[in-house]
Amino acid sequence: MTTIAREHDAQKRDVTGASASGRRRQPLGRQLRTWGPVIWLWVAMIPFLYPFMFMIATAIRTPEEFRQNVVNVIPTQVTTEHLVNAWVAGGLGEAMLNSLYTTAIGVVVSCLLATTAGFFFLRNNSKPAKFVRVAIFASQALPAPVWLIPLYVAVSGWGLSNQLWFLGVLYGLVAARFGAYLMYAYYRALPSEMFEAARVDGASTVRQFRSIVLPLSLPPLATLVALTFVWSWGDFLLALVFTGASGNPTVTVAAATLVGQFSTGQQSQAAALAISMVPMLIVFAFAQRFLVMGALAGSVKS
Amino acid sequence: MRKDGLILGSKSRTRSGVKDTSPWEWLFVLPLLVATVAFFVIPSVEAIIMSFTRWDPGYDSPFIGLRNYENALADPSFRAVLLNQLFFLLAVPLWTVLPLFFAAVLRKGVPRPGIFRSIIFFPSVVSAAVMGLLFVQILSPGGPVNELLRAVGLGSLATSWLANPDTVKPVIVVVIAWATMGTGVVIFSAALSGSSQELFEAAELDGAGFWMQFRYVVIPVLRPIIEVWVAILFITVFVSMFPWIYTLTKGGPGNASATLDFRIYESALIFGNFGIAAAQMVIMLIIVVALSLVGVVVAKLRKRWKVES
Numbered sequence: 263m264t265t266i267a268r269e270h271d272a273q274k275r276d277v278t279g280a281s282a283s284g285r286r287r288q289p290l291g292r293q294l295r296t297w298g299p300v301i302w303l304w305v306a307m308i309p310f311l312y313p314f315m316f317m318i319a320t321a322i323r324t325p326e327e328f329r330q331n332v333v334n335v336i337p338t339q340v341t342t343e344h345l346v347n348a349w350v351a352g353g354l355g356e357a358m359l360n361s362l363y364t365t366a367i368g369v370v371v372s373c374l375l376a377t378t379a380g381f382f383f384l385r386n387n388s389k390p391a392k393f394v395r396v397a398i399f400a401s402q403a404l405p406a407p408v409w410l411i412p413l414y415v416a417v418s419g420w421g422l423s424n425q426l427w428f429l430g431v432l433y434g435l436v437a438a439r440f441g442a443y444l445m446y447a448y449y450r451a452l453p454s455e456m457f458e459a460a461r462v463d464g465a466s467t468v469r470q471f472r473s474i475v476l477p478l479s480l481p482p483l484a485t486l487v488a489l490t491f492v493w494s495w496g497d498f499l500l501a502l503v504f505t506g507a508s509g510n511p512t513v514t515v516a517a518a519t520l521v522g523q524f525s526t527g528q529q530s531q532a533a534a535l536a537i538s539m540v541p542m543l544i545v546f547a548f549a550q551r552f553l554v555m556g557a558l559a560g561s562v563k564s
Numbered sequence: 565m566r567k568d569g570l571i572l573g574s575k576s577r578t579r580s581g582v583k584d585t586s587p588w589e590w591l592f593v594l595p596l597l598v599a600t601v602a603f604f605v606i607p608s609v610e611a612i613i614m615s616f617t618r619w620d621p622g623y624d625s626p627f628i629g630l631r632n633y634e635n636a637l638a639d640p641s642f643r644a645v646l647l648n649q650l651f652f653l654l655a656v657p658l659w660t661v662l663p664l665f666f667a668a669v670l671r672k673g674v675p676r677p678g679i680f681r682s683i684i685f686f687p688s689v690v691s692a693a694v695m696g697l698l699f700v701q702i703l704s705p706g707g708p709v710n711e712l713l714r715a716v717g718l719g720s721l722a723t724s725w726l727a728n729p730d731t732v733k734p735v736i737v738v739v740i741a742w743a744t745m746g747t748g749v750v751i752f753s754a755a756l757s758g759s760s761q762e763l764f765e766a767a768e769l770d771g772a773g774f775w776m777q778f779r780y781v782v783i784p785v786l787r788p789i790i791e792v793w794v795a796i797l798f799i800t801v802f803v804s805m806f807p808w809i810y811t812l813t814k815g816g817p818g819n820a821s822a823t824l825d826f827r828i829y830e831s832a833l834i835f836g837n838f839g840i841a842a843a844q845m846v847i848m849l850i851i852v853v854a855l856s857l858v859g860v861v862v863a864k865l866r867k868r869w870k871v872e873s
Contacts, residue, residue: 299674309742310683316708317698333708333715374820375596382592386585394597401600404608405803405852408845411832412607415621435599437577442596467589496691498807503833514693518811535694542690550682551688557747559753
């Protein structure tokens with residue numbers, strides 16, 4: 263055992279040594295100066311990592327251990343009780359499906375509307391088209407708390423207010439206005455000779471859209487999909503107003519109303535929060551690049 | 565990166581539009597246009613109209629002039645809300661300097677800055693409501709923050725952070741600093757790596773330390789993007805605090821942490837005072853428009869000043 267460990271250690275030293283071989287010969291003070299910031303940075307990371315570790319530990323440890331020990335985030339007695347509680351009795355399983363459903367609709371709607379509108383803005387630069395472009399973009403400045411309640415009152419009258427698909431469409435629209443701008447900015451940078459050639463070859467507008475624009479749209483579409491997913495999945499205000507009283511909530515609303523239902527309420531809620539984060543974690547793992555691009559586009563656009 | 569002028573130069577049509585667009589192509593934008601008007605513009609206009617009525621959805625809503633505004637502004641709890649908003653506005657510098665600082669630290673001299681950036685960025689991807697619920701547990705009277713304080717002998721500092729009127733707002737400021745840090749670091753890091761490195765090299769040659777570089781290189785170089793970030797935060801403070809406030813405190817204790825968007829939700833959907841809620845919506849709209857106008861005017865003035873000097 264020890265020899266293996268020692269060998270392993272030696273290997274590790276070798277690996278790190280490859281990049282730091284020059285550094286090793288440097289005096290101690292210099293070494294401290296290079297590694298000081300790193301240690302300091304890891305300390306600064308504790309507040310960013312601890313809440314998630316606390317959440318996971320709370321979600322999977324036994325109530326007895328939780329009561330004895332709140333600060334330590336390394337569980338020794340593990341149980342699935344709280345996860346099951348949240349998933350079944352807390353209705354989180356259903357809520358996850360509801361969220362998936364609304365989010366999927368949101369993603370499809372935003373992609374459809376953003377690509378078509380972006381393509382239109384590229385082709386048509388007449389005064390009215392420009393006005394529409396600016397107006398749609400500017401409408402994002404209307405705060406959700408202003409339009410949400412009148413909209414809710416109006417659609418309640420039509421019986422749509424507790425329909426999940428309607429919430430999904432709303433997510434799509436919120437994202438599509440930003441998406442249309444994202445797409446337009448991207449299309450504008452495409453070489454116009456391409457469209458010229460397609461036109462000469464007799465490709466109709468619809469054909470150009472389908473065969474040239476859509477296949478080329480994948481990079482900005484990935485950004486838009488990632489952003490719409492994160493927005494819709496994480497939304498709370500719209501979901502609370504539209505599904506809070508329907509008994510058919512999305513995952514954020516379900517997690518918010520879960521506490522106090524069980525004797526181990528806090529732990530079940532931590533379990534619910536952890537479960538609700540899983541899709542986010544997957545998106546983050548695979549699409550962080552696109553989320554970063556979305557954050558950048560959001561800050562540069564104005 | 566393609567130069568815009570290149571396209572415009574080779575193709576006058578990009579500027580003037582394609583010559584052969586036919587009216588039916590408007591169908592491409594029609595769904596988004598109609599939906600934007602129907603879902604966002606008309607309800608907003610309706611909010612303005614209904615603010616002058618005793619709005620009672622499903623029943624008659626008689627016109628009552630400015631009564632809703634009088635009632636809203638005379639309400640001392642609404643003044644508390646506006647003061648809370650002011651407090652959160654004062655936190656904007658903190659929410660700006662912290663991510664700037666981290667971006668500057670990560671710019672150079674740290675191996676594998678991507679790991680740190682990912683760790684910091686993740687919380688800004690997760691739902692604000694979910695994070696709020698998590699922080700309720702962390703900050704609860706018997707939660708890890710207080711237990712840790714007790715463990716290191718600072719038990720006298722332990723308090724129920726979110727139920728204490730003295731601590732609730734600062735704690736919310738810290739939580740939001742934590743949550744917005746990621747987006748800020750990502751944006752500022754990208755801007756830093758996109759800016760010319762010569763300035764930093766020159767500063768280093770002149771023997772400028774980290775803080776000197778931060779003050780005299782990082783901040784001036786990033787000034788335009790910092791302004792955008794601050795503008796976004798200013799609007800955010802008035803418009804999208806709801807998930808935090810709802811999950812962390814429900815506006816409490818008393819009105820110590822209620823914000824405008826939370827109060828609108830409460831007035832309409834908890835208390836059923838739709839007319840007063842509408843007046844509060846219009847106040848929010850006025851604030852947002854005023855803030856945007858101030859931003860535009862400042863930008864214009866600065867441009868003119870730059871041209872003249």
